[in-house]
Amino acid sequence: MNARQILVKIPFSYIFRNLWTRKVTTLLTAGGMALVVFVFAAVLMLDAGLKHTLVSTGSYDNAILLRQSSQTEIQSSVYRDQASLIETLPGIARDAEGNPQVSKEVLVLTQIPKRGSDKPQNVVVRGLPPIGVKLRPQVKLTDGRMFRVGSSEIVTGRSIAEGFEGVGIGQRLRFAGREWTVVGHFDGGKSGFDSEIWGDVEQMMQAFRRSTYSSVIVKLQDRDEFANLQQHINDDQRLILDVKREPAFYEEQSSSLSTFISVLGITLSVIFSIGAMIGAMITMYAAVANRTGEIGTLRALGFRRSSILAAFLAESVLLALVGGAAGLILASFLQAFTITTMNWQSFSQLAFGFYLTPAIVVKTMLFSVFMGLVGGFLPSVQAARLEIVDSLRAA
Amino acid sequence: MHYLRLVFKNIFRHTLRSLLTIVGLVVAILAFGLLQTVVNAWYAGADMASANRLVTRNATSLVFSMPAYYRERIKAIDGVTAVAISNWFGGVYKDQTFKNFFATFAVDSDVFFDLYPEFKVKPDELLAFKRDQRGCMVGRLIADQHGFKVGDVIPMTSPIYGGGTWEFTVRGIYEPKDQTTVTRQMYFHWDYLNEQMKKRFPKRAEFAGVFIVQIADGSRAAEVSQAIDKEFRNSLAETLTETEKAFSLGFVAQTEAIVTAVKIVSFVVIVIIFAVVANTMAMTARERLAEYATLKALGFPPVFVASLIFGESVMISALGGAIGIALTFPVAAGFKAMMGTMFPVFYVTGQTVAMQATAALAVGVLAGVLPSIRAANVKIVDGLRYAG
Numbered sequence: 187m188n189a190r191q192i193l194v195k196i197p198f199s200y201i202f203r204n205l206w207t208r209k210v211t212t213l214l215t216a217g218g219m220a221l222v223v224f225v226f227a228a229v230l231m232l233d234a235g236l237k238h239t240l241v242s243t244g245s246y247d248n249a250i251l252l253r254q255s256s257q258t259e260i261q262s263s264v265y266r267d268q269a270s271l272i273e274t275l276p277g278i279a280r281d282a283e284g285n286p287q288v289s290k291e292v293l294v295l296t297q298i299p300k301r302g303s304d305k306p307q308n309v310v311v312r313g314l315p316p317i318g319v320k321l322r323p324q325v326k327l328t329d330g331r332m333f334r335v336g337s338s339e340i341v342t343g344r345s346i347a348e349g350f351e352g353v354g355i356g357q358r359l360r361f362a363g364r365e366w367t368v369v370g371h372f373d374g375g376k377s378g379f380d381s382e383i384w385g386d387v388e389q390m391m392q393a394f395r396r397s398t399y400s401s402v403i404v405k406l407q408d409r410d411e412f413a414n415l416q417q418h419i420n421d422d423q424r425l426i427l428d429v430k431r432e433p434a435f436y437e438e439q440s441s442s443l444s445t446f447i448s449v450l451g452i453t454l455s456v457i458f459s460i461g462a463m464i465g466a467m468i469t470m471y472a473a474v475a476n477r478t479g480e481i482g483t484l485r486a487l488g489f490r491r492s493s494i495l496a497a498f499l500a501e502s503v504l505l506a507l508v509g510g511a512a513g514l515i516l517a518s519f520l521q522a523f524t525i526t527t528m529n530w531q532s533f534s535q536l537a538f539g540f541y542l543t544p545a546i547v548v549k550t551m552l553f554s555v556f557m558g559l560v561g562g563f564l565p566s567v568q569a570a571r572l573e574i575v576d577s578l579r580a581a
Numbered sequence: 582m583h584y585l586r587l588v589f590k591n592i593f594r595h596t597l598r599s600l601l602t603i604v605g606l607v608v609a610i611l612a613f614g615l616l617q618t619v620v621n622a623w624y625a626g627a628d629m630a631s632a633n634r635l636v637t638r639n640a641t642s643l644v645f646s647m648p649a650y651y652r653e654r655i656k657a658i659d660g661v662t663a664v665a666i667s668n669w670f671g672g673v674y675k676d677q678t679f680k681n682f683f684a685t686f687a688v689d690s691d692v693f694f695d696l697y698p699e700f701k702v703k704p705d706e707l708l709a710f711k712r713d714q715r716g717c718m719v720g721r722l723i724a725d726q727h728g729f730k731v732g733d734v735i736p737m738t739s740p741i742y743g744g745g746t747w748e749f750t751v752r753g754i755y756e757p758k759d760q761t762t763v764t765r766q767m768y769f770h771w772d773y774l775n776e777q778m779k780k781r782f783p784k785r786a787e788f789a790g791v792f793i794v795q796i797a798d799g800s801r802a803a804e805v806s807q808a809i810d811k812e813f814r815n816s817l818a819e820t821l822t823e824t825e826k827a828f829s830l831g832f833v834a835q836t837e838a839i840v841t842a843v844k845i846v847s848f849v850v851i852v853i854i855f856a857v858v859a860n861t862m863a864m865t866a867r868e869r870l871a872e873y874a875t876l877k878a879l880g881f882p883p884v885f886v887a888s889l890i891f892g893e894s895v896m897i898s899a900l901g902g903a904i905g906i907a908l909t910f911p912v913a914a915g916f917k918a919m920m921g922t923m924f925p926v927f928y929v930t931g932q933t934v935a936m937q938a939t940a941a942l943a944v945g946v947l948a949g950v951l952p953s954i955r956a957a958n959v960k961i962v963d964g965l966r967y968a969g
Contacts, residue, residue, distance in 0.1 A: 218856035295642040305834040457612045464605040465857035472864045528835035
């Protein structure tokens with residue numbers, strides 16, 4: 187092995203130690219990058235959290251029926267006779283006694299004050315029959331018991347129980363001209379149901395003076411029966427209804443909020459990353475200026491221009507990776523938090539968390555490598571273009 | 582004077598580094614200003630609210646309506662001068678994207694524009710609107726966005742009221758009174774909506790979404806609100822009356838988490854740029870230690886030496902801040918044009934500029950503290966030995 191081959195690469199430890207000696211500068215530059223990465227990752231996690239919440243709200247085995255062209259359950263109304271007709275359609279699952287797995291539900295909004303503020307927020311109240319509870323296997327009772335049919339009892343989702351006033355077990359809520367007793371809390375498995383209040387459908391309809399249902403949820407006999415069911419509904423003149431698979435429906439519900447979060451977040455990340463890249467550039471230019479003599483020595487020893495370029499680029503990328511990892515670790519703590527905000531499409535409060543996926547980890551690290559490459563490129567080129575004689579004289 | 586010149590010349594000893602730092606500052610201050618403007622835009626509706634207007638809605642929640650005959654009973658209440666029904670039509674023009682979104686209301690056309698003096702209407706256009714049952718009035722912002730002219734027909738669908746395509750003829754375009762006025766709404770006749778409902782879904786006719794109530798004396802708002810709600814207590818649809826401002830702020834509160842996130846993030850960018858500037862100043866001070874020692878050896882007091890680096894930090898930040906603030910105005914205008922009607926009111930307030938200036942100054946001061954202490958404390962012997 188000749189000397190040339192050995193000397194082609196500058197050892198990694200040299201690169202690493204250069205960062206280590208200038209601790210304050212490294213810390214400040216990496217810190218700036220960490221914050222940018224933190225914002226970038228937080229936005230992606232929030233969007234993922236929103237999607238996760240809405241996807242887990244729906245089941246692929248269920249279909250939802252709404253009045254034609256209404257986008258949300260709030261806007262929709264399904265007449266009683268239509269709802270009864272739906273029960274007779276083919277392709278709908280039945281239990282051992284032959285009862286159709288159909289849940290006729292009513293959805294209304296009421297206002298409850300958020301904990302720690304006197305500002306009332308829109309909250310979804312869902313009236314449903316016992317079969318409706320069974321159609322959502324992800325919903326588990328955590329405290330108390332389920333509401334009883336025919337009574338003014340309600341149960342609340344986890345986010346409501348934690349985030350709103352006056353919803354402890356045994357407490358009474360007043361809406362629609364009645365007092366409702368909270369008898370239980372349920373965990374919706376991080377789905378949208380966590381942000382809902384459930385009660386008996388007939389009681390809710392009477393209290394809110396509604397004569398029509400909002401939506402009808404059906405369980406399919408077989409997931410492939412969907413097209414068949416859709417065909418039957420379209421062919422029946424009496425059923426002026428839209429039918430959608432539940433996951434598709436819930437994804438539509440969040441599309442505008444999701445677009446908003448990602449557009450805002452990506453714009454911010456791009457602007458912020460300019461600041462961080464400039465920080466990296468300043469640091470790397472200073473590193474080149476401080477080590478001019480050193481660079482000359484390395485060149486004199488036989489290292490090539492390309493090796494110098496690679497070494498400085500690697501140093502910049504390493505700096506960015508340190509920042510990126512720190513930002514990502516910081517962002518991962520966000521998973522403990524939940525955000526409650528209004529979903530414009532359904533006009534009600536929706537709670538969702540930050541959700542870290544492997545794809546986000548990869549994207550975030552790529553983003554920081556990119557920042558390091560862009561920030562370090564020009565200084566590295568400058569370092570590589572130094573003439574041996576000049577740089578040795580500069581020292 | 583000499584001091585300032587010295588500081589200024591020092592900045593350009595490392596032209597590239599100083600320029601990069603200033604560019605970073607410009608970007609950060611610009612971003613900070615834009616984010617603050619976005620937050621302000623969120624409160625646009627509340628800012629334009631008048632103290633003389635109340636909003637009466639169904640007490641259960643906004644999605645429930647009230648019988649239209651409430652209008653006459655509210656009008657009879659002492660202190661009320663005018664009442665207009667306003668129904669959220671939820672019209673969809675073209676498609677459901679933010680870009681094409683504008684608010685659509687069915688209102689009591691004969692009084693509505695009297696209640697809103699901030700909408701400047703031409704008398705002949707208003708008359709033409711009142712005469713045409715299928716006419717509508719559009720705001721300047723949507724007229725510009727979609728190129729609507731008087732006489733154009735706007736086809737819309739409504740997921741709330743259904744009934745296929747509704748067509749409205751533009752009879753007038755109203756102008757904003759000042760920067761705070763939101764002109765992203767289209768108004769048409771409530772009577773027309775009601776007639777159509779009677780024909781198609783008789784059960785859903787004769788209902789009002791909210792009542793806009795004008796009162797003679799803004800200081801009696803609380804009293805009149807209570808009187809209105811008392812009028813309908815224990816009825817089928819109990820009411821909740823509040824000032825227009827409280828009503829609008831209620832909407833903002835629903836999306837408070839997003840506003841808070843934007844606010845937090847706007848300060849994060851300041852911290853990021855602080856790290857960059859602090860780094861620049863630390864590097865500069867380190868390189869000039871020998872120089873500081875020389876100055877001290879010549880008899881300059883430590884305070885002077887410290888003020889050199891401190892002044893440089895503040896001056897760089899001031900330069901970056903000033904350029905950033907100057908750029909905020911054209912960029913905000915461009916952003917507004919790009920976002921279409923998503924932010925109906927989007928302008929840079931004096932408060933935002935003040936906050937930007939404060940942030941830039943704070944960055945300069947904080948970034949200068951540590952290096953200047955180091956410069957002041959450098960021992961002459963050590964500093965001279967140090968070949969930066």
